[in-house]
Structures are given as C-alpha cells and as structure tokens.
Amino acid sequence: MKNIPELSMRNIHRTSIGKFLSKSPWPTSLVMDKYQLYVLAQISLQARKTGYPVYAILDDTISEKTKPSSKALRPTEGCSFHHSHLRKKRVYGHQIVCVLLECGELKLPYYMELYDKVKQSKINMVRQIIEALPGFPTKVYVLGDSWYSACSVIKAAHSRGFEYIGALKANRVLYYEGGPRLGQKVNAYVKTLTEKDVRLVTVGNQKYWVHRVNGFIKRLPKTGVILLSWPENKLFEENATHVFYSTCNLSEEDILSTYTGRWTIEIFFRDNKMQLELDRYQVRGKQAIQRFLTIIMLAYAYCTSISSDDCRTLGIQRKHARNEIKQNLIAYVYEQACHGIPLSKISEELGIAV
Numbered sequence: 001m002k003n004i005p006e007l008s009m010r011n012i013h014r015t016s017i018g019k020f021l022s023k024s025p026w027p028t029s030l031v032m033d034k035y036q037l038y039v040l041a042q043i044s045l046q047a048r049k050t051g052y053p054v055y056a057i058l059d060d061t062i063s064e065k066t067k068p069s070s071k072a073l074r075p076t077e078g079c080s081f082h083h084s085h086l087r088k089k090r091v092y093g094h095q096i097v098c099v100l101l102e103c104g105e106l107k108l109p110y111y112m113e114l115y116d117k118v119k120q121s122k123i124n125m126v127r128q129i130i131e132a133l134p135g136f137p138t139k140v141y142v143l144g145d146s147w148y149s150a151c152s153v154i155k156a157a158h159s160r161g162f163e164y165i166g167a168l169k170a171n172r173v174l175y176y177e178g179g180p181r182l183g184q185k186v187n188a189y190v191k192t193l194t195e196k197d198v199r200l201v202t203v204g205n206q207k208y209w210v211h212r213v214n215g216f217i218k219r220l221p222k223t224g225v226i227l228l229s230w231p232e233n234k235l236f237e238e239n240a241t242h243v244f245y246s247t248c249n250l251s252e253e254d255i256l257s258t259y260t261g262r263w264t265i266e267i268f269f270r271d272n273k274m275q276l277e278l279d280r281y282q283v284r285g286k287q288a289i290q291r292f293l294t295i296i297m298l299a300y301a302y303c304t305s306i307s308s309d310d311c312r313t314l315g316i317q318r319k320h321a322r323n324e325i326k327q328n329l330i331a332y333v334y335e336q337a338c339h340g341i342p343l344s345k346i347s348e349e350l351g352i353a354v
Helices: 016-023 028-050 124-134 150-158 184-189 252-275 285-303 314-338 343-349
Strands: 054-064 080-084 087-102 106-114 142-144 165-170 174-176 200-203 208-211 215-216 226-231 242-246
Touching: 016 226, 016 285, 028 087, 028 106, 028 285, 054 080, 054 124, 054 252, 080 200, 087 124, 087 252, 106 124, 106 252, 106 285, 106 343, 142 150, 150 165, 165 252, 174 184, 200 252, 208 252, 215 226, 226 252, 252 314, 285 314, 314 343
Parallel strands: 054 142, 142 165
Antiparallel strands: 054 087, 080 087, 087 106, 165 242, 174 215, 200 208, 208 226, 226 242
C-alpha cells in the first residue's frame, strides 16, 4: 500500500492511503459482492474447461502486532492473543480467517475476514460461507485442518452436496466394534494395532502406512471414513500419527492425496505476507484493516489474471504488474510530450518536480 503514491501517475501524499482506508465512503460490501461473483465465475469456468474438482480450503493465519502499553491512546483495534502453530506459543495480533477456492492451477481467495471471538466463532464463520456457496460443474471437496473438522462444518458441506476431508486430533474419542463401551481415544487405539493392521501406500513421492478404522468419532457424522496414517519410517510413533475424516468413500491413497491439496492455502498465506505485506499493515481501525484485506484479495486476483507459463509465482506476477505500471508511466510521459506539454509541467503533475 505504501508504494501506491510512488507508482501512481498523480501527486498523492502517502497519508491519503490511510485516510482512504479509514474514512472514505468506499462501499466495501458492494465491492466484495462483485469480487466474490467474479471468483465464482472464474472457478466455475475453470472447472467446466478442465473437468477438475473444486477445492474449498479453510484455514486462518495470524498477523502479529506489538502489544501496546496500558497507557497507549490509540491501540490497534481487534488485536488479542492467539495460539500460533508455527511458533508453538500464544502471540498477540489479528487472526484472519480465509476460504480459498482452487481448481487446477487457478487459486483465488474467496473470503478473508478478521476473527472477532466476541462476535462469532471461526467455525460459524466458515460454516456460513460454505452454506452460501453455489454449485459447481464438477465435484467439490471442502478441506480443513483439525480445528475446522467440526460437525456443523461437515454438515454444512453435506447440505450443499460437497464432500469434506479434514484432519482430526489424536485425542478424539473413537467408537469401534469390540472397543470400550464409552469409547477410546485414537492415540490409545493406535497402541492396540500391529503391523498386520496397516498397509503401505504411495502418495506422490512419499510412502505412508495407513489403517482404515471400522468405527466412528464422537460428535461427528457416523457415516464418515476414519483413516490413520504414519510416515514410512515412523510407524505407530505417537507424535507422527495423523488422523483424517472423510465423508466420501475413497481409497486410502485418494484421501491422503486429496488432503495434501490443503497445503495450497499455506503457500497462499506465505506469499501474501512476503509479496503483499499481509502481516505488515500499519492501519489501526477495524474498518481500515478489513478494507486492506479486501485490497489484498483484489491485488492477488489481478496478479493471477496476468499469469502465464513463464509467470506462475506471485512474486513474478507482482514484478510483471509493477513493470506494466512503469511502462504505462513511460507511455504517459511520451504522449504528453507529443502534445507539446513541457517537461516541467509533466514533472509537476507526477509530483517529482524539483
């Protein structure tokens, strides 16, 4: 955002951007409605052209901020402490909930919203988004980590005709034939297994041991598939146990392969923080921050729209967009000169007059 005044062809003061985000009458909700319609149209077109399935990927990320002192007059709104899986501790800042739609090579953010635990839960946020999604020409898979594998989210996906594949924590209570009447935690169930109960499968370039459980998880729909997996060299190791829940009766290989598609959103967060400064905004008000997130989505979609075989990463796309802006600037200066506008006048117009 701080580069907008520099890259624009007008003499704009840098504080104008902050004022625009915090005080302008910009109809953010209308912009988002139009943007989401664009995303749905692009994803549907891609699905129709390629026949590939559509993935709705659920996740959140943290934008860390410095905790203000108790005497701060204008602390950043909406900040609180959140658990960071990356840093394995609680950190101060904003948590941003995101729904990313993907089909083939096309990936577009559909929803990015600040999480406000006073207002509603993250589960309710994504549930409402899933329930409002339209149908697509091909099969739709909703992918979530262990936080989003809640009954309400799974039922919301089912109500729209979507499949759900997600991770579960190993302390979830499992019921199975011949097991304890009150159930047994998954990590305890693992201790009852032997090598005869697992088989080795290949997913991509990696091999995993897998075990399909004939049972169900407490507080989740009983019709789902419960799958346990371990890396090839870590069979039955407690910290290496991965638990998955799937509403579709796919093979073990297909469940793992489909779930690995969730990694796309992690790359999306990383790229946005590195290239679009998702975690370095300095505006303080909630409205300004939410508008910044809207602009992040628009910028990402624009960079994606100029993608080509030699322009696939967000960094290269961003560089391509900036070069296009510079080319437009050169063309503007040339056009003005052709019309007899003095160079001093052009420099003044661009805010670079000495």
